[in-house]
Amino acid sequence: MPSVDERRHGRERPSGMRRPAPLPPVLATRPFTVADAEHHGVTRARTRANDLGSPFRGVRTATVPDDLEALCHAYAARMPATQYFSHSTGALLWEIPLPRRLEAESLLHVSSAAGSQPPRIRGTVGHRGARDAVIVRHRGLSVASPCDAWCQTVRLLSLDEAIIAGDRLVGWPRPLVTLGDLDLAIAAFGARPGARRIASARTSIRERSASARESRLRLVTMRGGFPEAELNSAIALSSGRNTHGDLVYRRYKVLLEYDGEQHRLDGRQFATDVNRLNDLSEDAWIVIRVGKHMSEREVLARLERALSSRGWTR
Incomplete structure (x- = not known):
């Protein structure tokens, strides 16, 4: 068949x-x-x-x-030099995390250089590009810069979704841009649609987040009234080894960790985690491991108990 x-x-x-x-x-x-x-x-x-x-x-x-990149290469076969992939298509090509409703979109967003007509081809959404647009080659394609793609997409996102996507721009261990790059792009974007949400999101974007789940966890703890944690910050252990933590409350020696599936399914990773947790315990760190089925209420309750036991007060 x-x-x-x-x-x-x-x-x-x-x-x-x-x-x-x-x-x-x-x-x-x-x-x-x-x-x-x-x-x-x-x-x-x-x-x-x-x-x-x-x-x-x-x-x-x-x-x-069979995937977005392959579809973009198919369109690129007929794409004039005046066009480039932008908006959510550009963001996804940069692997910026977006909600599933945008990941599942079947249309490609394509912008035209200033002064040229946007595409009107079935399977695409055409946009008029800005004169100050930054266009780069990425994976053999002409794509809006990571900052521009983020700015173009923010108006389609909730505030938290915009922050999580912005965290990826300056994420760890392979940031796409610097905070300075992002601020320049935001200034160039000006008062276009989405500017207000961009400004709101920018105040909460932080460097060194390693995943969308970590960014979401950070937002939950901040809105729960807790001190702001260091993200993926280095920790020197008395064993002589060095490690890092997802959300580090260094002053209180409390560590909040997102426990992904790979930690249990990879035997070598599991053994490394056991040694690491033992080292942290010997150095009197409290480690709270957060699984995908743990409720926000439980996370916040455990964090409050841990920080309070080390002298933190609201």
Whole structure:
């Protein structure tokens, strides 16, 4: 039975139909335009064969694009130099965490350079780019800079979603930008739609968050009235080893850790964690491990008990 993708792209081949001629090697492994195919001696009839996908008008693929990056490369085959991927599409290409409703969006957001017309191609959402837009090459694609993509997307996000996405820009251990870069981009963005939420989010963005879950945990503790923690801060242990913690309350020797699945499923990681926790215990650190099924109320209650036992008061 043909797959959903085969039906969607017209790939179901009637029984007895002759298999289409092989494509030239230069076209078999990448998206290509009909004009490019003709340049390499491929007939129009061959480009209409049902073994090829057509994700965008005038574009053909030998394989169905199965993720966002592959779909962007398919559109890039026909993309003029005046266009670039922007907004939520740009943010996702930079692996900035966005809510599922945006991750699941099937349309590509494409901006045009100032003075040129935005695209009006089925499968895309066209935007007029700003004159001061910063465009870079990323994974072989023309993409809005991480800061610009974040600014463009914020108006579609809740405040917490905007902060979590912003934390990734300056996250740990591989930040995409500096806080200075972000501030320059925000200033250039000016009073465009979303500017008010951008300003609100910026006050709560912090460096060195390692994941969206850590950022969310930080926001929960801050709004619970607790001191602000250091993020992924280094801790020197008396054993001679060094480690770091997700949320570190150094003054009180309390550590809040998000316990991901990899900590239990990876045997080597589990053994490392045991030694690390033993070292922290010997140095009188209180470690609170937070699992994905732990409620916010329980996290805050445990944190309050731990900090209060070390002299913290509200």
